[in-house]
Amino acid sequence: MKKVIIYLIVIVIMFGVGFGVSDYVFSDRTPTQPINFSHKIHARDNEIPCMYCHIYAERSRVSGVPNVKRCMGCHVIIKRDSPEIKKLTTYWENEEPIPWIKVHKLPDHVYFPHKRHIKAEVRCQTCHGEVQWMDVVTREAPLKMGWCLNCHKQREVKNGRDCWTCHK
């Protein structure tokens, strides 16, 4: 009997270990991107504003992944010899989009407009973390409903707790 309990305890502990390894070591918070793009170099070191590349954020629901032409706008001159920029040039020459992996995902039933949040002067970093310090982008905020509502409550958003505000 005692043995069975020990067995169970071991199973539960090891289950937790396995789960943890998967969640932290093989995390989807920090996916490997096709090009090793550093937000730190762009946003911090060179002080490029977010919306210089994410051009639709003020106008649309989505902020917009920078189009390849926009990258090439600078990199046609800057650091052309770096191996990562060479990857970029290859995509551009082949007229192919860069297959980035999404880091900040919301389910389909959530309506999240970037436009409104920027109008309300929410900093990009509130949801996306301190991106300007990240060499590799990782998801820091949980992006769960409770977390969203917390902020809506604190900022006393008009209709901010109405179901239809986000689920429509």
Place this chain on the structure above:
Amino acid sequence: MLNRRDFLRLIGLGGVGTGAGFALSESTKKKAAGLIPYVVPPEEVIPGVANWYASLCTQCSAGCGVIVRVMEGRAKKIEGNPSHPVNKGKLCARGQAALQSLYNPDRIEGPLKRTGERGSGKFEKISWDEGLALLATKLKEQRQAGSADGLYVLTSSQRGHLGKLIDTFCKGYGTKNHIQHELLQQRNLTLANQIAFGIDEMPHYDIENANLLLSFGADFLGTWVSPVSYAKAYGNMRQGRATVRGKLIQFEPRMSQTGANADQWVPVKPGSEGLLAMGISAAILEGGYYKKSDRDEWAALLKGYDIKDIAHKCDVSEERIGEMARLFATTRQSLAIGGEGAASCEGGVSNIVAINILNHLGGAIGRKGGVFPNPSVPLQGKPSFKGIGDVAMAASTSRLKTLILCNSNPLFGAPKGMKLDEAFRKIPFIASFSTFMDESTETADLILPSSTSLEEWGDDFTEPSVRYGVATIMQPVVSPFYDTKSAGDIFISLAKGVGGGTAKALPWSDFHSYLKGEWKRRYRNYRGSKEATFEVFWNKVLADGGWWPSQKPVSRSLSISSRRVRGQLPTRPARYDGDEKGFPLYLTLYPQIGYYDGRGANLPWLQEMPDPMTSVVWGSWIEMNPKTAKGMGIKEGDVVTVESPHGTISAPVYHYPAIRPDTIAVPIGQGHSSYGKYAVGRGANPIDLLPHKLDKRTGALALNATRVKITKGGSGGKLVKMEGSTDERDRGIVKTVAPEKI
């Protein structure tokens, strides 16, 4: 303590635990989603923000303006164009469903060449170059053989520059046979107006301001001529004015959607609508309500019309005709219109002439709430009455060498007696430019599919217009989904392949440049243009959805004289085939609001839409008065066989109290043998029951032309309807009064 065996067990269990934990965590992770950027962003697109483009609806011939919501290159929703003068922001179900033509899984995805027997449906894919070369070679050979006039081009109704381009193509090639054919083309109405008023274009009916509207079988809220525009006008006639609520009286043997909205529904005997109009006219004269100087002329013309006799023939009481006459003549702003019920039968032209006379005697012509002239329609000369009958004739006498079909489906809308399918088999070469594989396209040897209206350029000069000229532009709102070309481009490429005079007649690089060039000419010739340059003008046209520069009603007058209509009047009710004993019931066919002439049957939204009167979905039905049905022991939903002297169909019965007991009605549009998975094998095609009765002058098919008999049994689908019981079980929910008692 821990022995070796326990130790191994622990390790094993630990391993299982770790694995399970790992697996669970992995399985809850969402699949890595791609975040794919544009390489070069399109100029007009902001992801997540919709663009609305103005264009033209081609689901029927009304010519409504639409706006289409497009997100990231995908059309998502169609609405009416609020600034368009015809539909003023409204749109019907068929217009809304045009989206499903675009995304339809049964579209022809690229050029096809027949491989099997003709009509077997076996085709192989070929390239555009190959397909165009094949047809061009055929046409070249045919012309060299001296039979250029053996080319027939059969298209749907084309009032815009595509129609003119095809005319030019035919002329350049050496044939006059560009025929525009649709089942519901209002040819009889056109000819009747030509006879009565001497006008080539349809007049404007000012329903909006009418105080009394007599409608002789015109389902103007459902399918007649320009239903969206009329429905909007009707709304104003009933509720839009502070002082008066217009009155609608509908004469028809089977209650249509419009009839259901009427103040009075008068179930006249089928085919007697024109005669009834004559009766009312005669009663106006007899009652002394018409006092103008030409009174005696009309009295002489209408001398032979005995009201008592007419009352008997129309099955409407004499007093009622007298009362109608009094109302019509004494109400200011009264109007009479005649629809399919009056026009689509033997003598349909004279029935409409009779209704025009009634309008004259009631003082409706050129007066507010009456009949107004429209400006002449550009690109259109005298209306052509060449029709499907000419094609059948040419094919059966082997005069027809090559037939080009372009979104016209004559085989669906032709009665068996016409033997059009046999005639088609005699045609040496058939090419089809249609978007969908329909009954006619299936017989083609070569298919060069055209794009849908959401993918191509075009324009339209609305007819009937709204007392001033309206030109609507059609622009591609999305890029073509499949390997299809616009019909105009196909003709231009073909002309280049054929060479010679044909190529010279069509020198343009593509249809867009031709269209833009023609509009530029119009812009230059128009003196009142406010825009400085053509490019500014053109951009404004694209933004507005068209051009309606002068919104001042055309200054012409309509007049009718007794001399002109002499000998053009109805003298008896339309004849129906079949003797009364063998075939006791009248058959009346009507275009259903969703399927229209059959073209809507491949769109699931329209199949799914309950019929406004019966609530039936996804099938055909036969409307019988419950009294007649019960007398024959037919329950609702029983499948029956309808037999006319010309054919049989079978379908389930719907007990319809709003139809004369001596009449049955069947909607048109179902019973396709080919038209995609949503249309095929669904319901029955009632055109099969009709005789081969084309109007001699206009070539229009009579939809009200035969008697039928009904026998129980037959093969047919189930009756699927939205409503529960129509019986109010003596609760007195809806109280009705017979018209005679009012």
